[in-house]
Amino acid sequence: MGLAMDQHYRPKEIEEKWQKIWEDQNLFKxxxxxxxxxxxxxxxxxxxxxxxxxGHVRNYSIGDVIARYKRMRGFNVxxxxxxDAFGMPAENAAIEHGVHPAKWTYENIRTMKNQLxxxxxxxxxxxxxATCDVSYYKWEQLFFIKMFEKGLAYKKRSFVNWxxxxxxxLANEQVMSDGTCWRGHADDPGVTxxxxxxxxxxxxxxxxxxxxxxxxxxxxxERVLTMQRNWIGKSVGAEIHxxxxxxxxxxxxxxxxxxxxxxxxxxxxxxxxxxALSLSKGTAQEEAVKAFVERMKRQDxxxxxxxxxxxxxxxTGAYCLNPMTKARMPIFVANFVLMDYGTGAxxxxxxxxxxxxxxxxxxxxxxxxxxxPEGQTLKAETMTEAYEGEGILINSGPFNxxxxxxxxxxxxxxxxxxxxxxxxxxxxxxDWGISRQRYWGAPIPIIYCERCGTVPVPEKDxxxxxxxxxxxxxxxxxxLAGLEEFVKTSCPRCGGPGRRExxxxxxxxESSWYFDRFACPDYDQGPLxxxxxxxWMPVDQYIGGIEHAILHLLYSRFFxxxxxxxxxxxxxxxxxxxxTQGMVCKEVYECSRDGYLxxxxxxxxxxxxxxxxxxxxxxxxxxxxxxxxxxNVVDPEYLVEKYxxxxxxxxxxxxxxxxxxxxxxxxxxxxxxxxLNRVWRLFYELHHPLQAVKPLAFGTxxxxxxxxxxxxxxxxxxxxxxxxxxxxxNTAISAIxxxxxxxxxxPIRDQTDEISRRVIREAIETVVILLSPFVPxxxxxxxxxxxxxxxxxxxxxxxxxxxxxxxxxxLIVIQVNGKLRxxxxxxxxxxxxxxxxxxxxxxxIRRLVEGKEIKRVILVPKKLVNIVC
RNA sequence: GCCGGGGUGGCGAAAUUGGAAUACGCGCGAGACUUAGGAUCUCGUGGUCGAAAGACUGUGCGGGUUCAAAUCCCGCCCUCGGCACCA
Numbered sequence: 034m035g036l037a038m039d040q041h042y043r044p045k046e047i048e049e050k051w052q053k054i055w056e057d058q059n060l061f062k063x064x065x066x067x068x069x070x071x072x073x074x075x076x077x078x079x080x081x082x083x084x085x086x087x088g089h090v091r092n093y094s095i096g097d098v099i100a101r102y103k104r105m106r107g108f109n110v111x112x113x114x115x116x117d118a119f120g121m122p123a124e125n126a127a128i129e130h131g132v133h134p135a136k137w138t139y140e141n142i143r144t145m146k147n148q149l150x151x152x153x154x155x156x157x158x159x160x161x162x163a164t165c166d167v168s169y170y171k172w173e174q175l176f177f178i179k180m181f182e183k184g185l186a187y188k189k190r191s192f193v194n195w196x197x198x199x200x201x202x203l204a205n206e207q208v209m210s211d212g213t214c215w216r217g218h219a220d221d222p223g224v225t226x227x228x229x230x231x232x233x234x235x236x237x238x239x240x241x242x243x244x245x246x247x248x249x250x251x252x253x254x255e256r257v258l259t260m261q262r263n264w265i266g267k268s269v270g271a272e273i274h275x276x277x278x279x280x281x282x283x284x285x286x287x288x289x290x291x292x293x294x295x296x297x298x299x300x301x302x303x304x305x306x307x308x309a310l311s312l313s314k315g316t317a318q319e320e321a322v323k324a325f326v327e328r329m330k331r332q333d334x335x336x337x338x339x340x341x342x343x344x345x346x347x348x349t350g351a352y353c354l355n356p357m358t359k360a361r362m363p364i365f366v367a368n369f370v371l372m373d374y375g376t377g378a379x380x381x382x383x384x385x386x387x388x389x390x391x392x393x394x395x396x397x398x399x400x401x402x403x404x405x406p407e408g409q410t411l412k413a414e415t416m417t418e419a420y421e422g423e424g425i426l427i428n429s430g431p432f433n434x435x436x437x438x439x440x441x442x443x444x445x446x447x448x449x450x451x452x453x454x455x456x457x458x459x460x461x462x463x464d465w466g467i468s469r470q471r472y473w474g475a476p477i478p479i480i481y482c483e484r485c486g487t488v489p490v491p492e493k494d495x496x497x498x499x500x501x502x503x504x505x506x507x508x509x510x511x512x513l514a515g516l517e518e519f520v521k522t523s524c525p526r527c528g529g530p531g532r533r534e535x536x537x538x539x540x541x542x543e544s545s546w547y548f549d550r551f552a553c554p555d556y557d558q559g560p561l562x563x564x565x566x567x568x569w570m571p572v573d574q575y576i577g578g579i580e581h582a583i584l585h586l587l588y589s590r591f592f593x594x595x596x597x598x599x600x601x602x603x604x605x606x607x608x609x610x611x612x613t614q615g616m617v618c619k620e621v622y623e624c625s626r627d628g629y630l631x632x633x634x635x636x637x638x639x640x641x642x643x644x645x646x647x648x649x650x651x652x653x654x655x656x657x658x659x660x661x662x663x664x665n666v667v668d669p670e671y672l673v674e675k676y677x678x679x680x681x682x683x684x685x686x687x688x689x690x691x692x693x694x695x696x697x698x699x700x701x702x703x704x705x706x707x708x709l710n711r712v713w714r715l716f717y718e719l720h721h722p723l724q725a726v727k728p729l730a731f732g733t734x735x736x737x738x739x740x741x742x743x744x745x746x747x748x749x750x751x752x753x754x755x756x757x758x759x760x761x762x763n764t765a766i767s768a769i770x771x772x773x774x775x776x777x778x779x780p781i782r783d784q785t786d787e788i789s790r791r792v793i794r795e796a797i798e799t800v801v802i803l804l805s806p807f808v809p810x811x812x813x814x815x816x817x818x819x820x821x822x823x824x825x826x827x828x829x830x831x832x833x834x835x836x837x838x839x840x841x842x843x844l845i846v847i848q849v850n851g852k853l854r855x856x857x858x859x860x861x862x863x864x865x866x867x868x869x870x871x872x873x874x875x876x877x878i879r880r881l882v883e884g885k886e887i888k889r890v891i892l893v894p895k896k897l898v899n900i901v902c
Numbered sequence: 903g904c905c906g907g908g909g910u911g912g913c914g915a916a917a918u919u920g921g922a923a924u925a926c927g928c929g930c931g932a933g934a935c936u937u938a939g940g941a942u943c944u945c946g947u948g949g950u951c952g953a954a955a956g957a958c959u960g961u962g963c964g965g966g967u968u969c970a971a972a973u974c975c976c977g978c979c980c981u982c983g984g985c986a987c988c989a
Contacts, residue, residue: 210985210986255906256907256983256984257906258906259905259906259907259983259984259985260905260906260983261984262905263904263905263906263984263986264984264985266985266986266988268988268989270989286989287988287989288989289989290989301989337987338986338987340903340987341987342987367987369987369989370989371987371988371989374988374989375988375989376989378989379989380989381989382989386989387987389989459989461986461988579983582983582984583984687914687926687927688914688915688927688928689915690915692907693908693915694982695914696913696914698914698928700913700927700928700929701913701914701927701928703928704927705927707927710941710942711942714942755918756918759918761916763916763926764916764917764926766926766927767915767927768925770926770927771926774926777943844922846921846922848921848922848969848970850970851968851969851970852970888969889969891921891969893921896921896922897970899921900969901969901970
């Protein structure tokens with residue numbers, strides 16, 4: 034039976050219709066409601082770069098399923114959206130196209146907001162804000178001042194990471210492991226070191242707590258926690274003081290192997306260590322040290338600290354004393370010692386550290402074995418590499434014969450008692466450098482006064498508004514520095530002339546507390562309305578890309594601790610559960626001559642896939658994250674135009690589980706579209722309308738095909754509910770597909786008796802409700818066609834009828850010695866002995882066990898019988 | 903080197919607690935409907951052997967535990983990600 038013209042699935046029409054209804058009725062607006070349990074669902078807010086991409090569609094589709102599902106389950110769901118709006122690209126647009134960053138940003142926001150609405154995501158748009166709004170960043174300036182007062186924000190001169198493309202400083206977290214900028218520039222020359230006066234947040238004060246609380250986040254993926262733990266990099270060891278010869282001064286070192294201190298035969302200093310130059314002064318080594326330090330300074334830091342770089346150094350001409358043995362230890366400057374880890378000085382134990390071993394061999398320095406491995410006798414003269422394992426101490430005075438692990442504790446205590454150092458803990462984590470030499474960011478609220486020094490802008494003078502009239506050239510220092518009317522001010526303390534700080538804050542500062550602000554975006558008495566923040570925080574479910582595993586997620590945890598200490602919030606950790614979704618990937622076409630190609634630029638010939646431009650061989654198949662530069666993007670707008678938002682959402686959710694990378698497939702999208710059309714047709718091709726049909730009551734008893742369809746319906750409710758709860762959206766959708774297939778092939782599909790119609794109605798209604806979090810417009814339309822007056826959003830998520838899913842009969846697998854040999858369908862009511870007897874009665878089984886002794890018969894109820902013989 | 907994730911059909915994937923390996927979808931094959939099909943519907947689809955019934959085999963590799971292993975244990979290989987001359 035054909036469909037009437039108006040009964041074809043037309044996504045564009047129904048999507049526009051329902052988006053308007055949702056908006057007109059304000060259906061996603063929420064306020065605090067103590068009657069219902071709250072659920073704060075948050076997806077990482079986007080940077081308004083221009084248009085949304087598939088990564089956004091995937092991220093927000095996942096979030097929307099949960100938001101809609103939780104609402105139907107009776108939760109008071111906060112599902113906000115806003116804009117991470119400060120940052121580099123806006124400034125680059127200004128440089129390239131002469132458009133003001135503010136104009137560019139707000140226009141992009143308008144475009145992207147429309148695109149998000151077009152996808153049908155259920156946000157409470159009343160809470161929307163952009164971090165470049167003065168009403169947002171002024172509170173961030175207040176936080177900065179409070180942190181400054183507590184010593185958590187401080188300025189220091191140091192070597193910092195400099196990105197020549199961004200023309201600004203980067204935090205350590207923003208430098209990738211290959212030494213490039215986190216923004217991923219096409220031709221990144223690599224981050225270099227620059228000595229500058231910079232503002233820092235004292236995240237290192239929180240290293241231990243941030244590490245400790247990694248164990249209190251069971252709702253976070255293990256790999257993210259591992260990355261954070263690695264990044265914090267805790268080492269337990271000791272500090273040891275080595276007195277300088279002919280001086281009262283000491284060189285302090287940090288070591289994790291204080292048990293090997295008796296074997297320390299020389300000392301290595303970082304080239305940047307202040308003692309490097311001062312110790313050699315006046316000695317014959319002075320010139321050599323100067324030259325070495327200069328050479329190291331010029332060398333690229335990445336290269337210098339690479340593991341493969343040969344160890345080299347230079348003698349300073351000075352000596353220190355081993356505090357345990359009093360032995361004279363020559364002091365070297367060495368390329369492998371880092372100034373920013375530990376103390377910048379390393380005691381060298383060549384017998385038990387491979388680097389020191391290589392260094393000692395190169396410069397002819399003495400070796401003393403102090404740890405003897407169990408069952409072996411190490412001799413310094415014959416060693417070819419350092420022994421870094423545990424063992425029994427020798428040549429170690431009072432500690433001889435002691436186990437090296439135990440000796441670490443004893444020696445640390447000895448150091449402490451004798452004023453020579455003691456137990457210490459060292460972290461790899463460095464303070465967060467937040468100064469950026471850029472215009473499009475929140476101004477750092479600081480004034481420099483010749484008389485009073487560094488003075489914070491008083492609270493009453495906030496905000497320090499980012500001036501609008503500024504020339505952005507992309508050359509030189511921060512654009513604000515050239516703006517005299519901004520820079521010139523008076524000192525809030527003495528009234529004398531003052532100059533403003535012209536650096537702006539790292540945009541990661543804005544994203545470190547936006548989730549709190551969503552609880553009270555309109556609040557103007559302070560940054561946060563404690564009452565509302567306490568109601569909503571913490572975020573129950575946070576969803577975003579794995580690329581923020583350290584960056585944003587660590588900063589936010591730090592910021593939350595600071596805000597809690599200051600009494601602005603009352604939570605220890607901001608995000609209870611974290612879901613890190615995978616990337617959206619697509620194959621790239623690459624021509625050896627013309628580089629990356631669009632699919633439209635290649636053609637298939639007999640001799641393989643060729644480049645249309647040069648005719649050369651094109652390599653394909655490699656899956657990479659969608660990016661404009663790789664020419665493998667799919668524009669969501671095109672998808673929505675061609676298939677509708679529901680199909681696009683459906684594909685993202687069905688193709689793979691959320692944590693995994695999603696491999697783009699045009700045919701897969703077709704498949705999703707086909708499924709929705711199939712449901713649509715099923716609905717309209719029925720021989721009888723369903724509007725007037727009443728649903729079945731719980732506990733209704735049925736027989737035959739009616740019973741089995743009802744059973745499938747309720748089993749599907751159970752399965753889909755469980756799958757959504759554990760974020761297995763792909764299997765939830767496949768379960769709904771199974772139900773649809775079952776309805777299609779059910780013999781009662783077109784029967785017109787009352788009960789059949791009610792069973793069919795229940796099955797189809799269930800499909801529509803279960804689909805609603807995934808494809809909301811589609812579901813609304815069919816829901817209405819079923820005769821419902823109210824939006825499907827107002828419907829409660831169904832419960833399954835426990836009676837309906839009960840089976841009368843069950844399929845039992847029969848194994849012989851663990852191998853599948855037969856199956857039988859038997860009534861569930863059968864007892865253990867009965868089932869076993871039935872299994873042994875099977876013709877095939879009898880043949881197989883004939884003449885053999887049956888040793889055991891194992892029964893797994895409702896599953897299988899295994900006959901062992 | 904250390905830490906973590908992963909390896910299942912031609913492809914995306916499923917198997918929640920040790921109990922039928924490959925659900926669902928894509929692709930492919932056959933058929934139906936049709937003037938036509940790139941629409942739709944039905945059936946088939948891990949491999950080898952076989953006309954078939956069926957047999958053997960099969961979840962990266964090699965062992966082990968168990969009546970029974972994709973799942974647990976031991977040892978490897980590959981791959982992705984993080985950290986790494988970190989003292």
